[in-house]
Amino acid sequence: MTKYIDAENLINELSAACMPIYEKGITGILGDNSSIADIINEQPTADVQEVKHGYWKSQKQSGFYRLADYECSICGYDNDETPDYCAFCGAKMEGFDD
Template sequence: MSRYIDADNLINELSAACMPIYEKGITGILGDNSSIADIINEQPTADVQEVKRGTWENTNTPNQLRCNNCEIIHFIAQYPHGEINYCPNCGTRMDGVANG
């Protein structure tokens, strides 16, 4: 499973842990017994969730739309303030771009 971390935070921690060395093209080395892998593994992971994207599909019945992700049919009259931007059943974002 993928781990998502804050890249800016990682860069700051690596920069702080490195000693400058300007010989032979080397720009930095860790100043203690830590390895770069240790610093990466110590980074807190972000709580992220994949964004599901989809579209509303027309059905043969007026005032109904079907989510192309979960196939649940929704009645347009349930949403009097206009088009809803996500599927209330599965959470798919309805922005006109299907995953794939």
């Protein structure tokens, strides 16, 4: 599973660990007997969500009833407008079908 960390927090932790990083290397022992790898692995994870990418699909007329002009390619949500994100599933919309 991918682990997302706060890079600024990591830099601060490593800077405070007594010896410069370039002198110890990635597995070197720092002043408090922690390795750089230990510090990286102990970083709190960020609360992130993977971005879904979709596009707006044109709808066709159906009998006497008009469907919405566009449909989300991810969830099928109908919409007459084309915002940058789908209001139903949150997908980032990247254009239109051809």
